[in-house]
Amino acid sequence: MATGKGSDPEQKSWWRRLWQWPKTKYLLWIPAGGFVMLVTGAILLGGFNYTMEETNSLEFCTSCHEMSAFVYPEYKESSHFSNQSGVRAICSDCHVPKDWWGKVVRKTQAAFIEVPSWITGKIDSPEKFEAHRREMAESVWAKMRASNSATCRNCHSYDAMALSMQDRYAKRRHSAEYREATDKTCIDCHQGIAHNLPEVTAE
Ligand code: HEC
Ligand code: HEC
Ligand code: HEC
Ligand code: HEC
Known part of the structure; x- marks a missing residue:
């Protein structure tokens, strides 16, 4: 069986023809590859977000x-x-x-x-x-x-706090003036809100 390397182009196997498709056409693989990666990425990310949700x-x-x-x-x-x-x-x-x-x-x-x-x-x-x-x-x-x-x-947000409904200690600590004068954040004043605090140790 004569496969006639380099002879009549019509006789080349299909993959050789594809390969020799007008030279620049191979560039089409770049967007095609990009697309495949995008789809794979989307699938992985879907699974990733799912895992993130489950583990929350x-x-x-x-x-x-x-x-x-x-x-x-x-x-x-x-x-x-x-x-x-x-x-x-x-x-x-x-x-x-x-x-x-x-x-x-x-x-x-x-x-x-x-x-x-x-x-x-x-x-x-x-x-x-x-x-x-x-x-x-x-x-x-x-x-x-x-x-x-x-x-x-x-x-929680300071903007949404009805300060007038809070007692005077809270009202003062949450006020804009107090916040400007100190740089305290919620956790500096509110610890042990969901769990017992660690035992006080002599340090
Ligand atoms: C595989 C078992 C396991 C799971 C699941 C787990 N934890 Fe933990 N967690 C531990 C252990 C063990 C420690 C102690 C780690 C250490 O300090 O060595 C710890 C420590 C912590 C701490 C204190 C240490 C720190 O720096 O934050 C917090 C807060 C915490 N876990 C919250 C969570 C939350 C919220 C979740 C769910 C999103 C969670 N854990 C899921 C086993 C687990
Ligand atoms: C400088 C200290 C301080 C800071 C910072 C602070 N708080 Fe407070 N907060 C207080 C005090 C004092 C009270 C009144 C006593 C209490 O309930 O612990 C209070 C009360 C509260 C209450 C209960 C209000 C009521 O009337 O029932 C909430 C909710 C609260 N704080 C949330 C927050 C959040 C969220 C932040 C951060 C955005 C924050 N606080 C920052 C000191 C502070
Ligand atoms: C998912 C929303 C949510 C998050 C996150 C959250 N809180 Fe709250 N917090 C609430 C709700 C709801 C209440 C109860 C309001 C009521 O009593 O009706 C509350 C009550 C409070 C109170 C007053 C009652 C108490 O237990 O002393 C304080 C103080 C407070 N939160 C501080 C904090 C701080 C500090 C953090 C961050 C570590 C935090 N919260 C995170 C929703 C939230
Ligand atoms: C309202 C906010 C809030 C919620 C809800 C909450 N935590 Fe915490 N957690 C804290 C804060 C604030 C601390 C730091 C210690 C403190 O102030 O009590 C803490 C500390 C911890 C620690 C360190 C050990 C300790 O006691 O200090 C672990 C572990 C932990 N949390 C796990 C959990 C787990 C698991 C859950 C759900 C069952 C949970 N937390 C729910 C706010 C929260």
Whole structure:
């Protein structure tokens, strides 16, 4: 069987013909490839967003933190779990930033710190938890200070506060004058709003 290399062009196999399609046509693979990548990206991102949502649920967080106890029952006593208005703040509302990047950073931290500590049982008894509570609380406070209490402000805002309905202590601390005079953020004044505070240690 004569495949006649380089002889009659009509006899070339189909893929050779495709390859020799007027030279510049191969450039079409660039947008085509781009399109394939876009579709793949969209599918991956869909799955990614789904994972992000799933790992923000109350059930997900408490699957570990009920076992490591305390934070969950304590939170259930708080007004963020149940109140007259029926608006609930769940774990992720306070602990996981809303913006995309913040979420990724927080989830990465969970994967590299919380999962290993959970496997090694770092906080799996009340004693171990209490011994570690201050360190954890300080890490949370630092994150909240750094973001100017962004997660709190996803629900609360000074603009929406009816100061006239607040008692005089709150009214004064939340006033524009007070805020200008100090640079305090929500978490500086409101700690222990969903959990017990760490025991006071002599430091
Ligand atoms: C795999 C089990 C597991 C899951 C799921 C989990 N955690 Fe944790 N978490 C831990 C462990 C263990 C620690 C202690 C980590 C350490 O300090 O070594 C911890 C620490 C924390 C801390 C204190 C440390 C810090 O710097 O923030 C917060 C807050 C926290 N978790 C919130 C959450 C929230 C909110 C969720 C759900 C989005 C969640 N966790 C899901 C196991 C888990
Ligand atoms: C998901 C929305 C949401 C988030 C996030 C949230 N809160 Fe609240 N907060 C509420 C609601 C709802 C109430 C209860 C209002 C009521 O009593 O009817 C409340 C009540 C409070 C109160 C008064 C009652 C109490 O427990 O002392 C304070 C103080 C407070 N929040 C501070 C904060 C701070 C600080 C943060 C951030 C760490 C925060 N909140 C995050 C919705 C939220
Ligand atoms: C300089 C301190 C300070 C700062 C900063 C501050 N608060 Fe307050 N807040 C208070 C005091 C004091 C009260 C009254 C006593 C109490 O309820 O703890 C109060 C009360 C509240 C209440 C209850 C109001 C009521 O009448 O029931 C809410 C809700 C609240 N603060 C949310 C916030 C949020 C959200 C931020 C950040 C956007 C914030 N606070 C920043 C000091 C502060
Ligand atoms: C209303 C906001 C809010 C909600 C809801 C909330 N937390 Fe917290 N969490 C805080 C703050 C603020 C701290 C820092 C310590 C403090 O002030 O109590 C904290 C601290 C922690 C810590 C460190 C240990 C400690 O006691 O300080 C863990 C672990 C934690 N939270 C897990 C959770 C889990 C799990 C949930 C859901 C069951 C949850 N949190 C719900 C605001 C919240």
